[in-house]
Amino acid sequence: MTQEKEIVLQHPKDPSALLDVIRDVQTRLGHVPEEAVSRIAAHLKLSEAEVRGAVTFYHFFSLTPRGASTVYLNDSITSRMNGRTAVARAFEEEADCRFGEVSPDGRVGLSSTSCIGMNDQEPSAIVDGVVFTKLSPDKARAIVRGLRDGTPASGLVAEFGDGANQSSLVRAMVSNNIRKRGPVLFGPHEPGAAVRKAVSMTPEQVIDEVKKAGLLGRGGAGFPTGLKWEFCRREKAPERYVVCNADEGEPGTFKDRVVLTELPGLLFEGMAVAGYAVGARTGVLYLRSEYAYLRAHLEAVLAGLRKEGILGKRIAGSPKFSFDIVIKSGAGAYICGEESALLESAEGKRGEPRDRPPFPVQAGYLDRPTTVNNVETLATAARIVVEGAAWFKAMGTPKSAGTKLLSVSGDCARPGVYEVEYGLSIAELLDMAGAPEAKAVQVGGPSGTCVSKAGYQRKICFSDLPTGGSVIVFGPDRDIFEVVENFMEFFVEESCGWCTPCRAGNVLLKKKFEKVAHGKGTEGDLRDLEAWGKLVKATSRCGLGQTSPNPILTTMQNFPELYEARIQKGRDFVPEFDLAAAIQDGCAAANRRPACKEADHE
Amino acid sequence: MNDIRFTIDGKECLGKPGQTIVEAAKANGVYIPVLCHFEGLKPVGSCRICTVRVGGRFMAACTQPLIEGMAVENTAPDLEDMRKSLIEMLFVEGNHLCPSCEKSGNCELQALAYRYQLMAPRFPYLWPRRDIDASAPLLMLDGNRCIQCLRCVRACRAKDGRKVFAAVDRSHRVKIEVDKKLAAHLSEDQARRAMDICPVGAILRKETGFAVPIGRRKFDRAPIGSDVEKGTGR
Numbered sequence: 001m002t003q004e005k006e007i008v009l010q011h012p013k014d015p016s017a018l019l020d021v022i023r024d025v026q027t028r029l030g031h032v033p034e035e036a037v038s039r040i041a042a043h044l045k046l047s048e049a050e051v052r053g054a055v056t057f058y059h060f061f062s063l064t065p066r067g068a069s070t071v072y073l074n075d076s077i078t079s080r081m082n083g084r085t086a087v088a089r090a091f092e093e094e095a096d097c098r099f100g101e102v103s104p105d106g107r108v109g110l111s112s113t114s115c116i117g118m119n120d121q122e123p124s125a126i127v128d129g130v131v132f133t134k135l136s137p138d139k140a141r142a143i144v145r146g147l148r149d150g151t152p153a154s155g156l157v158a159e160f161g162d163g164a165n166q167s168s169l170v171r172a173m174v175s176n177n178i179r180k181r182g183p184v185l186f187g188p189h190e191p192g193a194a195v196r197k198a199v200s201m202t203p204e205q206v207i208d209e210v211k212k213a214g215l216l217g218r219g220g221a222g223f224p225t226g227l228k229w230e231f232c233r234r235e236k237a238p239e240r241y242v243v244c245n246a247d248e249g250e251p252g253t254f255k256d257r258v259v260l261t262e263l264p265g266l267l268f269e270g271m272a273v274a275g276y277a278v279g280a281r282t283g284v285l286y287l288r289s290e291y292a293y294l295r296a297h298l299e300a301v302l303a304g305l306r307k308e309g310i311l312g313k314r315i316a317g318s319p320k321f322s323f324d325i326v327i328k329s330g331a332g333a334y335i336c337g338e339e340s341a342l343l344e345s346a347e348g349k350r351g352e353p354r355d356r357p358p359f360p361v362q363a364g365y366l367d368r369p370t371t372v373n374n375v376e377t378l379a380t381a382a383r384i385v386v387e388g389a390a391w392f393k394a395m396g397t398p399k400s401a402g403t404k405l406l407s408v409s410g411d412c413a414r415p416g417v418y419e420v421e422y423g424l425s426i427a428e429l430l431d432m433a434g435a436p437e438a439k440a441v442q443v444g445g446p447s448g449t450c451v452s453k454a455g456y457q458r459k460i461c462f463s464d465l466p467t468g469g470s471v472i473v474f475g476p477d478r479d480i481f482e483v484v485e486n487f488m489e490f491f492v493e494e495s496c497g498w499c500t501p502c503r504a505g506n507v508l509l510k511k512k513f514e515k516v517a518h519g520k521g522t523e524g525d526l527r528d529l530e531a532w533g534k535l536v537k538a539t540s541r542c543g544l545g546q547t548s549p550n551p552i553l554t555t556m557q558n559f560p561e562l563y564e565a566r567i568q569k570g571r572d573f574v575p576e577f578d579l580a581a582a583i584q585d586g587c588a589a590a591n592r593r594p595a596c597k598e599a600d601h602e
Numbered sequence: 603m604n605d606i607r608f609t610i611d612g613k614e615c616l617g618k619p620g621q622t623i624v625e626a627a628k629a630n631g632v633y634i635p636v637l638c639h640f641e642g643l644k645p646v647g648s649c650r651i652c653t654v655r656v657g658g659r660f661m662a663a664c665t666q667p668l669i670e671g672m673a674v675e676n677t678a679p680d681l682e683d684m685r686k687s688l689i690e691m692l693f694v695e696g697n698h699l700c701p702s703c704e705k706s707g708n709c710e711l712q713a714l715a716y717r718y719q720l721m722a723p724r725f726p727y728l729w730p731r732r733d734i735d736a737s738a739p740l741l742m743l744d745g746n747r748c749i750q751c752l753r754c755v756r757a758c759r760a761k762d763g764r765k766v767f768a769a770v771d772r773s774h775r776v777k778i779e780v781d782k783k784l785a786a787h788l789s790e791d792q793a794r795r796a797m798d799i800c801p802v803g804a805i806l807r808k809e810t811g812f813a814v815p816i817g818r819r820k821f822d823r824a825p826i827g828s829d830v831e832k833g834t835g836r
């Protein structure tokens with residue numbers, strides 16, 4: 001039996017196992033060879049084209065070899081700000097290949113990847129599932145040498161981070177960087193208290209308490225959690241699901257990583273509480289592939305909760321309520337944080353968003369009513385059930401109750417996680433994080449808003465500056481155009497490609513923006529940027545395309561002087577391509593003299 | 603069940619529960635341009651040409667179910683310009699050389715370009731490198747002209763239900779692939795249907811070609827949308 005056949009036969013003949021089989025093959029063979037594609041297709045009764053479609057959708061799967069070991073170096077703006085270029089060069093020199101290639105001996109492949117949730121300790125990389133943080137060129141070389149000598153990536157981790165990062169099941173060099181502990185997420189919590197309290201109430205009472213608390217979703221969209229649970233509960237169906245969104249893909253957020261590391265018990269209780277409220281028996285934790293290093297730890301916590309009767313059959317003394325949780329893995333795709341794409345992916349398909357209606361609360365996971373909630377939302381809900389709505393409502397602002405976990409990174413003295421009350425101003429936050437000179441602050445990640453000094457009195461809350469948690473600080477010497485370019489590259493790469501405006505529009509926007517950034521823009525180009533940005537926002541199918549022009553639009557709005565200074569004033573048209581300059585460059589490179597003078601081309 | 607009352611650009615209309623805006627509009631003699639949509643297939647909202655505005659919000663009329671009292675804006679100048687932009691985007695993101703394309707005159711993208719009086723696109727051409735796959739016995743798939751409408755993905759199945767076409771990769775690199783093994787066994791009818799369902803010249807039946815002379819092609823006879831609008835004038 002070939003290895004391919006052996007791996008494939010270990011999986012059920014169920015199309016929803018597609019991603020699990022692919023992952024298995026990818027992990028064991030380093031890629032998904034043609035033979036595996038045929039085997040998988042035959043086993044799951046899919047066409048080979050469909051299997052190839054799933055493999056090629058996800059960044060961590062590949063049809064071609066990516067080396068015995070693969071380095072995925074984070075390409076977020078914070079990584080670049082912290083010396084990524086030098087680290088990347090060191091990797092290339094030591095591996096003797098470029099990014100996107102495999103070393104001549106086949107031992108090491110190099111690949112770039114979107115934000116891996118380590119923005120507070122960049123540059124970082126994932127090597128065969130193991131996270132390496134705060135990389136330097138020397139460390140990069142040492143990693144390649146170690147891999148070449150046959151040391152497994154885990155054997156190259158010299159020191160471990162704090163807290164549970166040190167536990168025998170994690171052993172990661174990741175630091176939690178918890179800078180401010182607030183009363184909700186980091187308040188004292190007795191394990192099991194939330195589930196016990198919930199089952200002593202009726203599901204309607206639980207929903208009511210969460211509604212009264214005014215809890216709004218922490219994943220970005222800010223939908224009222226209690227209402228979502230009520231909608232889900234109201235649907236008639238033999239089965240309902242709770243899905244926890246642990247995809248945390250917005251560049252710059254990493255607060256869910258810290259909850260998953262330090263507070264997984266609270267999160268799982270939150271899922272059980274949600275399950276009780278909506279009438280579900282099963283919860284699914286959709287864990288982004290970048291956080292796979294936490295999986296064994298999470299499984300162990302789940303096992304512990306089952307042992308204590310907080311998960312499993314008839315839990316917390318309830319005669320009727322049974323609830324358990326399974327973990328499903330992503331495979332590298334930002335779009336899978338979008339709830340309907342997440343559901344597709346959890347069902348083993350390409351992570352392409354669905355059309356709404358039906359909404360997930362009507363027809364979600366496996367077509368059953370499903371509440372999809374963010375990690376922080378669920379952990380917060382668990383605390384609300386224990387402490388009561390009034391306690392929660394007393395914090396924050398009238399419309400944005402409670403506290404929020406912020407992931408602060410970039411040019412500041414104290415990057416890390418802060419639990420703050422809603423209503424905090426940017427100025428106050430910058431003070432806490434140690435960033436007195438900040439020139440700009442990106443709130444809500446690339447899809448959010450780039451705020452200039454004039455906006456530092458603005459407040460973090462749903463009615464002013466909403467954020468899923470990402471806050472990136474840019475110091476006085478940073479080039480905002482570089483930031484925007486990085487963000488647009490991110491959206492271009494992460495678009496699922498389904499709809500015209502997001503697939504083609506973002507490429508066109510990025511090109512036009514680069515023209516301006518490189519000093520070749522005119523006032524007409526600025527007008528185009530604005531019009532095209534509005535077009536993409538208005539006509540895109542899902543939240544990705546509906547927000548992807550924001551890096552351009554919000555910087556044009558808040559930093560008009562920067563754009564003014566970059567464009568060629570008073571000129572109607574400047575070509576993107578400067579023929580005369582290109583000829584000069586070409587001749588210089590070839591060591592020849594131009595046959596004609598620059599003026600001839602004007 | 604009772605009819606649903608709604609308006610399109612102020613015109614009072616009646617629709618049926620479960621209908622999408624596009625379907626109900628058509629039944630009321632109002633044309634909303636569509637491209638990825640194909641009657642009888644589950645709508646997927648990929649081209650966004652059918653974008654309308656309801657209560658200030660934009661939505662795809664091919665996927666949005668009708669709601670009582672909806673006031674749909676269909677022909678506002680800014681909406682029409684958005685549609686025109688989207689058509690232009692489809693032209694520049696692929697490689698469309700109509701004069702040498704077999705689908706010319708029968709192509710829905712081209713027909714919409716005429717309807718919207720597209721002269722030169724406002725966007726720069728991207729001139730992507732796209733492949734042509736002519737390995738199947740009866741069909742060829744020309745990626746240069748594919749607009750990712752997913753009609754073929756939805757409509758073409760082998761006898762055992764497997765998908766003959768599938769999307770691979772993502773972002774601007776996304777492309778449609780034809781399954782080599784399944785394509786080898788397509789019947790004459792299946793191949794013909796695949797070509798007919800493709801709105802553009804991306805799926806072509808091999809061996810026969812340019813069967814209908816210029817002047818008698820589909821959109822030579824009547825411009826796109828005119829079947830719906832007949833009687834209402836434009």
Ligand SMILES: Cc1cc2nc3c(=O)[nH]c(=O)nc-3n(C[C@H](O)[C@H](O)[C@H](O)COP(=O)(O)O)c2cc1C
Binds near residue numbers: 378
């Ligand atoms: C492109 C995109 C990416 C998203 N990524 C995430 C994510 O990583 N985590 C998350 O919780 N929500 C994410 N969301 C929001 C989810 O769609 C959804 O609103 C959220 O999971 C609901 O949970 P909540 O109500 O608890 O916030 C994303 C949305 C979009 C459009």
Ligand code: SF4
Binds near residue numbers: 697704707803
């Ligand atoms: S597919 Fe249509 S638009 Fe494209 S080249 Fe052919 S006729 Fe022209």
Ligand code: SF4
Binds near residue numbers: 748767805
């Ligand atoms: S090949 Fe034709 S039918 Fe298929 S997605 Fe492309 S344009 Fe649509």
Ligand code: FES
Binds near residue numbers: 496498540545546
């Ligand atoms: S492909 Fe991203 S919103 Fe359509």
Ligand code: FES
Binds near residue numbers: 649651
């Ligand atoms: S026809 Fe509606 S999105 Fe294509």
